[in-house]
Amino acid sequence: MxxxxxxxxxxxxxxxxxxxxxxxxxxxxxxxxxxxxxxxxxxxxxxxxxxxxxxxxxxxxxxxxxxxxxxxxxxxxxxxxxxxxxxxxxxxxxxxxxxxxxxxxxxxxxxxxxxxxxxxxxxxxxxxxxxxxxxxxxxxxxxxxxWPHGHQARGRQKSDATHGHYKQAVRLFKYWKACCFGSRKVAPSYYLESLLYSLPNELYAGDLATNFVTLAGEIGRRYPSAHGSLSRIAGEGNLLSPDEWGADAFREFLGRLAIARADAERALREIDSERARSAWRAAFNGR
Missing domain, CATH: 3.30.460.10 (Beta Polymerase, domain 2)
Structure with missing residues (x-):
């Protein structure tokens, strides 16, 4: 796009x-x-x-x-x-x-x-x-x-398979969650990285801005609520559980991400570059 x-x-x-x-x-x-x-x-x-x-x-x-x-x-x-x-x-x-x-x-x-x-x-x-x-x-x-060694190895494989777009997207989403939630542990980095790892490689096909909109939309489609299953990048266990990414925090994360996606999508539709930047900043809580 x-x-x-x-x-x-x-x-x-x-x-x-x-x-x-x-x-x-x-x-x-x-x-x-x-x-x-x-x-x-x-x-x-x-x-x-x-x-x-x-x-x-x-x-x-x-x-x-x-x-x-x-x-x-x-x-x-x-x-x-x-x-x-x-x-x-x-x-x-x-x-x-x-x-x-x-x-x-x-x-x-x-x-x-x-x-x-x-x-x-x-x-x-x-x-x-x-x-x-x-x-x-x-x-x-x-x-x-x-499982730190397995996490590192699988992350490298995902990065290679997506021509580097996966880790770039992880950094972008981590920056977004820092803008939106600050030091609050609403979307801890490990869980966010695991969430992005779970998405198909073919979604990491555009430029970074387009990928943010595409990936945020896919997260909302695949995980419409706090109920479901999210695997670790390596190892065992469901991260969408009370002992891991709790339901209240996950629902708050999904709600804020949906708002950010709408702003970022508006940024992609804008013809004027300054208006596009303004809409993008809105997606990142004004940053």
Whole structure:
């Protein structure tokens, strides 16, 4: 579809981090790995940076630290005391890098420029580097499985199959949800990414603005309510459940997305470029 929105204007809404920020993330990982050592821990980057879905204003880096010698296939869950011991051990090793604080699921380092979250974990696979891994929430007192390696691999495959449009769309939708919901956890990034992953590759065929309208419309068609099934990108379980993406939050997300889609569609119909930009900004809550 031809429209009056110039490509560079729309791309600014899905801009990835600058090379300097990427270099800083790699440096923090190297420092953490050096402090923890390879004998006791396997470390790797996870989250938006490693999955190439981070936005330009990325200010946090997630690093997983899998403890060797714990877990494994068929292993019993760790006790709360064992998790507390593991968190303290990781924090003590990282202390030379700066002050640290135990958060719900991570050790948070206060470093200049970029916040570094180190997630202690154990692997339930045959080796510490295999999925699934298990992390722990002190808030809920529960362990939770994650499949970070599978997530990363399938994300790359989806990106290749869509000529890069998938991850570009993920960044655009993440920017949209930040504009609409701020820090409220109405549409957490992992759920949003999984939602976009569930859509057919052929929908990622136009320019970024057209894709936003097409994808938003398909989400509304496939998920007209909070009832249904949404699979993880890798792993098991339904994300449209009370323990994951709850019904109230999902309904609010769908409602705001429908309004944004109407504004973005109007932007594509406008002949005048300034009016088109104005309608596009309306879709992004005036941003």
């Amino acid at each position: 031809r429209h009056a929105l110039d490509n560079e204007f729309v791309l600014n809404y899905a801009r990835p981090p600058a090379d300097a920020v990427r270099s800083q993330a790699i440096q923090h990982h190297q420092q953490v790995r050096a402090r923890l050592g390879d004998t006791d821990y396997v470390t790797f980057l996870q989250g938006s940076y490693s999955n190439d879905t981070a936005l330009a204003d990325m200010n946090d880096v997630d690093i997983v630290a899998v403890r060797r010698g714990m877990g494994g296939t068929g292993s019993a869950p760790l006790s709360a005391e064992q998790w507390s011991t593991l968190f303290r051990a990781v924090g003590d090793k990282l202390a030379p890098l700066g002050p640290w604080k135990q958060e719900d699921k991570c050790i948070r380092l206060n470093t200049p420029g970029v916040r570094v979250d180190i997630v202690p974990a154990i692997s339930l696979g045959n080796t510490p580097a295999e999925d699934p891994i298990t992390i722990y929430s002190f808030r809920t007192g529960r362990q939770k499985k994650n």
